[in-house]
Amino acid sequence: MKFFFRAFLFTVAIFFGLSTHSQTSDSIPRKKITIPRIYEAPKIDGILDDPVWQNAPIATDFVERMPTNGKPIPDSLKTDVKIVYDDLGIYFGAKMMDPNPDQILKELTERDGIGNDDFFFILLNGYNDRQQSLQFIVTAAGVQYDAKMTNDNEDSSWNGIWYSAVKINEDGWVAEIFIPYSEVRFPSKSKQLWGLNMEREFRRDRIRYSWSPIDNTKGSFSIYDGEIYGIENVQSPIRLSFQPYVSAYVNDYDGKTETIINGGMDLKYGINDAFTLDMILIPDFGQSKFDAEVLNLSAFETQYEENRAFFTEGTELFTKGNLFYSRRVGGYPSGNPNLNENEEIEVYPSTVDLINAFKISGRTEDNLGIGIFNAITERTYADIKNVETEETRKELVEPLANYNIVVLDQRFGDSSSVSFVNTNVVREGDFRDANATGLYMDLTNKKNTYNYYASAEGSWVKEGDVKFGVEGIGGMAKISGKNRFSGEINFRTKNYDINDLGYSSNVNFITYSGYYGYRYLQPKGNLNNLFLNFNLNYTRRLETDLYNRLLFNFNSSFTTKEFFGFGGGFETTPFGTNDIYEPRVAGKYVIVPDYYDVWGWISTDYRKKLAVDATIDWYKYNEPGRGELRLELKPQYRISDKWKLFLSTNVTLSDKEEGFVDLVEEDIIFGKRDRNTVINSLESQYIFNNTMALNLAFRHYYSEVDYSQYLTLQDDGTLLINTDYSQNQDATYNNWNVDVRFSWWFAPGSQLSLLYRNAMESYISDSRVNLTNNFKNLFDEPQLNSLSLRVSYYLDYNRMKNWWGPKSQSTGVDTNLINSKMGKATHNG
Template sequence: MNRLALFALTLGSSLVSLAQTNHNDTMPLIKAKKKITALKTQTNISIDGKLSEPEWQTAQTATDFIMFEPDNGQPLAHEKRTEVKVLYDNEGIYIGATMYDDPAKILKEITERDNFGTSDFFGIFINGYNDGQQDFRFFVSTAGTQMDALATEGNEDYSWDGIWNSGVSITDFGWIAEMKIPYAALRFAEKEEQVWGVNFFREIRRDRQKFTWNHIDNKIGTIIQQAGILDGIQNIQPPTRLFFIPYSSYYLNTNKTGTDNTFKAGMDLKYGINDSFTLDAILVPDFGQTTFDNVVLNLGPFEQQFNENRPFFTEGTDLFNKGNLFYSRRIGAAPSTYPATTADEEVLDYPATVNLINALKVSGRNAKGLGIGVLNAVTEKTDVTIRNKTTGETRSETVEPLTNYNVLVLDQRFRKNSSFTFVNTNVMRNGDFRDANVSAFLFDLNTRANTYKLSGNFKFSHVNEITENLNGYTGYLNFSKISGKYRFNVNSTYVSNKYDINDMGILFINNYHNVYANANYRILNPNKTFNSFNINTNYYAEFHNTTGRAQEAYMSVNINTTNKKNHYIGGGLQVNPFETYDFYQPRQEGRFSYNPQIYSGWFDISTNYNNPFALDTGVWYDRFNQDIRHNIGFYFSPRYRFSNQFSLIYYLQHIRQNADKGWVDYDSVNDDIVYSNRDRNTIENTLTGKFSLNHKMTFNLRARYYWSYTENLNFLTLKDDGHFENNNTYTQNQNNNFKIWNFDLSYSWWFAPGSQVSVLYRNNASHFERRVNKNIVDNLDHTLNNNLNHIFSVSVRYYIDYNQAKSWVKKV
């Protein structure tokens, strides 16, 4: 029996055994929904966490909360009962929640917005269309911190920030949360009588127990559909949703070359086109205070992928992420071309980024479940100066023309759990430069009881080069069981050799096909040992389309558990049983290098964050069936909460790669692709800290020192069969020693809803050399002396609601 047949037989037998579920794993239908009726109030409700207005005493009460995690289905004990009431007026809805508990045991760490921290919290989930598709979620902690998110099934987007008010108080019987959520922060149809999907949520942090008002059965593969009903809201009008966010900022930048002062001013705009759709626009962008990127020494054939830190491109982007065609860091990235130069010319000022002129997006979902997203951004024409080193003459050349980026998404949801989606991305560069267009059709079909899912996509890319047009495509099909104790997933992908989405997306490889399968078992309720337990088996095989050679193949098993003290323990094993081939590392069309069999294992521990001291740590090991090649790594991250205001987290990671094989150069003299046999060490140290004066004022610290070096032991020549032979003629120094230092200290004050003052001090430096220096202190010293850059900045943003502005004008 050959290896591929053995692989398929193992995969199939494992799937069959795990798919044979017993009668206890049958799928229940969603039970009857609870209902609460809102009471209209004429009183001016003070959001102070006291519930002192008389309407709170007469409003209907939502109670009898049920545990969501860990012991799903268990009722909340009477001594910890929760009682929620809902009022409304012409401006918004009001939520009053009384939570009984021992006040001496309530956890209440102070954190900045959208950080739950170690504290109890209360939340409300609102679906204004009651269609099971999207929630607006609002939370408040015992310390008064607000958290909010836009949620679709399986995804919570906390980058979205609504404008709403909240107040809390600790009492002698527990604590109280009070909220006012303006209608402008929600989406709902313009009807005389509103019927909304709603659920109330409470976490008792010390017990790591989560409860909901309407029971969410974890045997069912959905959460939003298991909401209760809120009715009684009548004759309200969706308000004009028009918001202006003017800003001004000042930057002082100093280093060895001099000092610069920069002042910026601009404005963001949000406008509710109708009850469903919102326009967001940035006029004169300013992203100067976004967090730094975790840059690494990248020796591979592909670019490093960075997280998006710019607020405009992170807020409410769920629609734009459909199909994974949009990598927002392309907008404003480095120019797409590099100028051709002669031997005696040099480029003086090649930029790291291109300036963004403006950007806007329109997004939302109507009452019939149609989600529409349109994003458009324009970057400016960018030139560089090229100098002749002999004559001193200079010339200018365009490396990025005026460029327009566009994303269009149409997402039709139906039956509350399924969807069809169309996505198109388009990049148009002015003049004789490359243009690109990608279109995709996606489908996600779930059975009515949310037991099984069939999903897939077809994508087509078109690149218009100056000399030729390139067309490519990919297809994907997935079938899975998504409910119960036993679940599985089987899918396959085909990618053609011309498929390319990298003008607006990110794609590392094409020209392959694969098959993947996963089977897993989980407990749905705690047992005597574990609060949660999950075991996964995974099987993957990938093949190069042109040659049919295997590019990757592995089998793995991993276990993830949480014990009765809420400590996480996990680990796994993986085997890459066959020799595979890498068609990308050689960096030359048609060439490949082989990868040996690999045996890997890992183990992770994360202790309960409720304790003042907690620890995250783990270790992994890879053994290659190739000489003495192996990798070993560990991470160690203690955290300590000194008080409800002050905490520190330290992170150390060390990776050692012995006898690693990697590309270093192309030797044009001997027509050789040169690899090296090398040792590599990487050490990363990160310190983060938080000191909160209150839930509106926070100091944050983040410092990172990254150091990675490679020492070449000897050089190798890549042979035509993908293996290596010694190269004794190549003599260039290809050692690497890269260090980077980043330090951010910031102060943030949310002085009014949606309005913020931010003060940031930042310094950073990087250093690269071909000399291997194994002294970590000496390397840090060299880095900090390599033109350390200092930046001090102050930014003020003020949120203006058109409806409030009208009342200001009337008073004047």
């Protein structure tokens, strides 16, 4: 496989005039700094008075990145960063001048949150490949934020164990940071060459300054890294850590109370300098964030956000392409029970239990990324009841199943890659099995002005017969300058199906897309930035050939010098749509009249105590009375640097829409309906300090559907009135969730979480229910009241081994020394 990748890479490199060996573009200037080894570590306390800082080299002469790209930093904000290293890791001491230190913005947030804050930002790349770096950010309030960055895409689910302290003084503020080698991947060489950039956010004026200058006219942020020289003869410590947990739940539902106590462990092991094994043993996801459930009347399933930490952290390799939707693992069962006469389903499980899972990921010195993911889920049964005899039985609806992903990702140049992804789902017995394979190419020319991309995916599903489908994408884009454009072709055959481990909705189409955009590269007049975008998409059904739609979209975005954002757009389907999905029967389609859609939005300055986002969006169809109005209002108020409120109201009013209702023998029944949906949510955060927080999250979802007429779909896509269909399809659905969570990061990587949860939902076959009766129906339903406590503790092997004896000379790292030097440093890792 590695030989195949090298050969394929060599071919495309010749074709596009790229170099597979050059790691940088020669035209991009690189700042460089050579740092010394130290033999006495500084105390991480935000005061740069340790002897090691006195003669340390200084990274200085920061340059404005935005809004005015390339402008030197003024003397009043002079920023100097001293950098040194030792056998344990690398140290940064950043001194940031501010003429008014009492006005430094320092809002407290939870870990991995940045509010109305000044902050200092480190971008560190141990392989110096300009493509994947680690972010380490500390705010002026002392809050840590860390993430993995891959070609400007952030994965903030990654949590490192590092140390920081900040101090505001009469000249400005200081950030002192220590990053252990255990958090950085780097090659096993005697002499290291790392990529580095650093930034400072001056929040009062919303100006960002970077150490190594970044040209916003072309290329991605990470290709402008500077370089660190001087790191020699260092080694990564043994990277072995355990995170045992214990959790307790008291759940009350429908008058029944149960107590559950769980215990388990996560394991992380550094196989070598580059590769890491993550394993979850006896998983517990009971405190995951609730899903934003909706009443779904569309032809496609709702795609929910992943909230389980194991499936969000360190998955950047596995999300290559679109073959991995992690909610499939432990999601809805795949089977349907066979009912005998007089039987009904009494209990059908909504999830499948996960037995265990692991992932191995990393990148070789030659920039070949390798990822392996595997998970096993438990057998799951539905309860079947005989309504006459009252007897119950169980039937298997999901067997023992194995989910597997293999990824190979070869990077080269500044931001080019070729990737191979394979996913496989095997279920025991005669249940459904599936396999999907994708090959992806993403190439940027040496000047970082044009991008070319292509992909091909194949899916195999075995459920009785074998079903095979294909997706293909090819396109190019100009990614530099004020004027940008792109073109793309995308197709999927009718049997394309990756839904066992991925997510795919529409199939059996070919789409031709074009884009043109204009932007300001520097502030001009009263505007900091301006974006104008034009999109044109033309889609046809593949089998049998049929016009689907032509869609034109224009959207715009403006930000003033006072950081007031606004914009809007226009969209239309001038020739209408032949919708091939809403009928829910292959080969059928329904004619949807042409529409136009206009919208506008505003976003006020987030530096103010009160900030507001608001959107209005109006659809009008070329059919009497048919249209849709969407309104969204999202105010937020900062009561203090510790307490913040977020409100959100989303209203959708849809009149005379036409959608699928039922299938009666050979007839496809549609309904003309009015639908009103209101979503209200409230979130309040009170942050005690940079390790302790209280969070309230509330969401109420309401949707009612009122049918005025039923229709029968004809072969030509038209709809005829049906007076014979008499079933009531009116509906009112409510979903209510309240979470109150107290979180305490009491030690590095260790957390205590106390959660109270209240949840309920109601569904009735009626509409136009008044407000009082609606809430009466909702609160008459069974409620879930849950109180849970979860405590996890981070154990590092290098620290544990000192519990039983002296330090092993083979590791080169004494974590007791690390701990003794941290002082009162932030360590909520």
